[in-house]
Amino acid sequence: KQEVTQIPAALSVPEGENLVLNCSFTDSAIYNLQWFRQDPGKGLTSLLLIQSSQREQTSGRLNASLDKSSGRSTLYIAASQPGDSATYLCAVRDSNYQLIWGAGTKLIIKP
Amino acid sequence: DAMVIQNPRYQVTQFGKPVTLSCSQTLNHNVMYWYQQKSSQAPKLLFHYYDKDFNNEADTPDNFQSRRPNTSFCFLDIRSPGLGDAAMYLCATSSPFVASGSYNEQFFGPGTRLTVL
Numbered sequence: 001k002q003e004v005t006q007i008p009a010a011l012s013v014p015e016g017e018n019l020v021l022n023c024s025f026t027d028s029a030i031y032n033l034q035w036f037r038q039d040p041g042k043g044l045t046s047l048l049l050i051q052s053s054q055r056e057q058t059s060g061r062l063n064a065s066l067d068k069s070s071g072r073s074t075l076y077i078a079a080s081q082p083g084d085s086a087t088y089l090c091a092v093r094d095s096n097y098q099l100i101w102g103a104g105t106k107l108i109i110k111p
Numbered sequence: 112d113a114m115v116i117q118n119p120r121y122q123v124t125q126f127g128k129p130v131t132l133s134c135s136q137t138l139n140h141n142v143m144y145w146y147q148q149k150s151s152q153a154p155k156l157l158f159h160y161y162d163k164d165f166n167n168e169a170d171t172p173d174n175f176q177s178r179r180p181n182t183s184f185c186f187l188d189i190r191s192p193g194l195g196d197a198a199m200y201l202c203a204t205s206s207p208f209v210a211s212g213s214y215n216e217q218f219f220g221p222g223t224r225l226t227v228l
Contacts, residue, residue: 043221044219
């Protein structure tokens with residue numbers, strides 16, 4: 001059974017720092033992995049989608065990598081800003097086509 | 112802009128009083144999902160439609176029903192809301208028939224916050 005873990009559960013860093021959020025999964029047989037952002041009380045915003053055949057995707061200050069063999073993905077945020085404060089969730093689409101979610105990392109960027 | 116729209120954004124209902132939440136999309140995606148999300152938890156899939164084919168998750172209570180009258184609209188009906196059904200309800204869409212970069216990417220609406228009194 002596919003399980004997705006995000007560590008740490010919460011992270012607080014000063015503005016301007018580069019940071020990495022981690023997502024690990026137990027079964028490498030996935031179709032894709034998606035990173036989302038969720039602001040308090042709001043819906044989810046898709047940040048990056050990495051297909052199983054891809055190694056990374058970039059959008060602005062965000063870069064997501066995927067290493068299926070080790071069951072890991074990272075979301076790199078460059079030059080963090082207070083507006084980046086949110087909960088970041090990763091989800092993998094597994095071999096049964098189900099979307100399996102991590103519990104999220106709550107990120108706080110201190111001005 | 113193409114998007115996923117949910118109405119209302121906030122819904123208050125009384126214990127046991129039926130409520131319907133609405134989702135519409137302009138993305139023309141053939142798959143639509145309903146999720147329940149409680150505070151500080153990951154979204155929990157309730158069911159999804161692949162075109163008109165309805166797929167219910169095994170642990171979704173019978174109290175939750177859904178309708179999809181056409182490609183653009185999908186409804187979540189809660190027949191007899193209990194206090195434990197208070198949550199954020201999220202609608203999402205995806206499609207396997209888009210450009211490879213967005214293949215099966217899920218797009219979410221802003222959610223409906225349900226309060227049960």
